Amino acid sequence: MLDNDALIRLSVLTALIVAFQVLVSHVSLEREAKRRWQHALTGHVIVQASYIIPMSYGNAGLMIGAVGMAYVRLYHPYKFMEAFGPLLRPEELEAGKLPGAFHFLIGSSLTATLFNLPIARYAVECLAIADPMAAFVGKSVPSPQLNKSASVAGSFACFITSLVVGYLMLEDASLLQLSMGALGCTLAEAMPFGNDNLTIPLMTAVAVACFSNSY
Structure with a gap:
């Protein structure tokens, strides 16, 4: 069972990752520069969060984030494109194509598990x-x-x-x-x-x- 402090920290982590993704997508930079900042910020937040959130909770947060991203991408594509479209490469614009950020979260979660x-x-x-x-x-x-x-x-x-x-x-x-x-x-x-x-x-x-x- 999640204790209140861990739940709060997990919620803050999830909110930060989503906020970084949205913020970087709307910064006035060329697409690849935005993706590099997205990579660096998201990964660094995940690593730093592992010092204050139990890994089992952190892993749950990563998987929930990945599943949530896949759900929005597949079932609410217009909302997804509005929030994250500027970060996507041409091949990721195809209908039903999951973005690199999805694989980033999955890769981080698998590594932390194994x-x-x-x-x-x-x-x-x-x-x-x-x-x-x-x-x-x-x-x-x-x-x-x-x-x-x-x-x-x-x-x-x-x-x-x-x-x-x-x-x-x-x-x-x-x-x-x-x-x-x-x-x-x-x-x-x-x-x-x-x-x-x-x-x-x-x-x-x-x-x-x-x-x-x-x-």
Whole structure:
């Protein structure tokens, strides 16, 4: 049973995530910049909330948010487009197509369910920060393309960002563990298939867990 304090914190978390999504969608920026801010803000709020909300409650909130988003997208598409349309990529505008934010919430929830808290926090923070950094650098710095959606510069930025995030978040982790986590994140971000909102946190967490005895 939810205690009152946890219920209040969970409600605030849910409200913040929704508010960030709506706010960013109406800021005067180009679409991809909005998506990068959306990624960073949502992921960081989820990670910080895990320090004040029991994980079981937080997971419930993530799943409720994902189901609620899917419901509104599928059954109230006009309201959904009014609130979040400016954040959507062309392929997400198709009728019945679930947005990246849905997969972001599902990916975060699965990672938190399957891995212990330090690894899950790190993996979600990589999704929040390293993925947008890869997109930003990839579009800003000319470099050879690895595939249609990834470049050498973007992948390098993703690896370095993930490495720094790991150094800051994974206490006592070895260089090997940090490097494997960063490599897992970079490979997931660069893959030309799958949804990186799912693959980045899961592959990052798997990479760290496989090379760690203490997490």
